[in-house]
Amino acid sequence: MIPVIAIDGPAASGKGTLARRIAAHYGLRHLDTGLTYRAVAHALVATGKPLDDEAEAVAAAERLDLSAMDRTVLAAHAVGEAASKVAVMPAVRRALVERQRRFAETPPGAVLDGRDIGTVVCPDATAKLYVTASPEVRAKRRYHEILAGGGVADEAAILADIQKRDARDMGRADSPLRPAIDAHLLDTSDMTIETAFQAARAKIDRALERN
Numbered sequence: 001m002i003p004v005i006a007i008d009g010p011a012a013s014g015k016g017t018l019a020r021r022i023a024a025h026y027g028l029r030h031l032d033t034g035l036t037y038r039a040v041a042h043a044l045v046a047t048g049k050p051l052d053d054e055a056e057a058v059a060a061a062e063r064l065d066l067s068a069m070d071r072t073v074l075a076a077h078a079v080g081e082a083a084s085k086v087a088v089m090p091a092v093r094r095a096l097v098e099r100q101r102r103f104a105e106t107p108p109g110a111v112l113d114g115r116d117i118g119t120v121v122c123p124d125a126t127a128k129l130y131v132t133a134s135p136e137v138r139a140k141r142r143y144h145e146i147l148a149g150g151g152v153a154d155e156a157a158i159l160a161d162i163q164k165r166d167a168r169d170m171g172r173a174d175s176p177l178r179p180a181i182d183a184h185l186l187d188t189s190d191m192t193i194e195t196a197f198q199a200a201r202a203k204i205d206r207a208l209e210r211n
């Protein structure tokens, strides 16, 4: 059995931070699936195409090189907003999910983080986590992250964007953000990164022992 760890959660909940730690700890590969949607949105913007151009978006998804996604370009707040618009199109999701599944099925196993990993991409994952935190805590973390990177940010605007993105991601018809029925919920509002990692590790260790 190839171990697959599925981590879902809303924007800025800390799922990427946790996924990277878990992948390093268990010696697994890691895929931030949010980057795949960001890369498609970025490709449309870069070529002057509207974000609802489904044919162009599918073509961008099909030619995407998962090993060459540039986090420094794709991490921008505006790209995340654009990604959530591209992510409502079922044909784009089909193309990306196919790529994500192939990544997950490749030895030695993988950690994938996103919005629909436990529900759609890897429904048979070895362990599933749903990581969340209050919108206010998430906005504060993102605000401090931007300042630490030398940027300028408005915490209230970030909070409004996060709430808008949550509503779009949870409200879309295809693969809405929601915890899988068998996911372990991890509310990190009052947890440090280390505490969240130890809590996740305990759940994953138990799941790995069972398999």
Ligand SMILES: Nc1ncnc2c1ncn2[C@@H]1O[C@H](COP(=O)(O)OP(=O)(O)OP(=O)(O)O)[C@@H](O)[C@H]1O
Binding pocket: 009, 010, 011, 012, 013, 014, 015, 016, 017, 018, 034, 080, 141, 142, 145, 188, 191, 192, 193, 194, 196
């Ligand atoms: N438990 C925690 N306590 C404090 N800060 C945290 C915690 N978890 C994550 N962070 C910080 O919060 C910020 C957002 O975390 P991260 O990028 O991992 O979230 P994400 O859910 O992957 O975001 P996105 O949806 O935008 O990809 C980062 O600056 C990270 O260092």
Ligand SMILES: Nc1ccn([C@@H]2O[C@H](COP(=O)(O)O)[C@@H](O)[C@H]2O)c(=O)n1
Binding pocket: 011, 012, 033, 034, 035, 037, 038, 080, 083, 084, 085, 087, 113, 114, 115, 116, 117, 165, 169
């Ligand atoms: N499995 C996923 C991952 C992401 N999305 C969409 O992409 C947007 C950006 O994701 P980040 O994790 O980088 O913030 C996100 O808001 C989703 O709309 C998705 O649909 N499915």
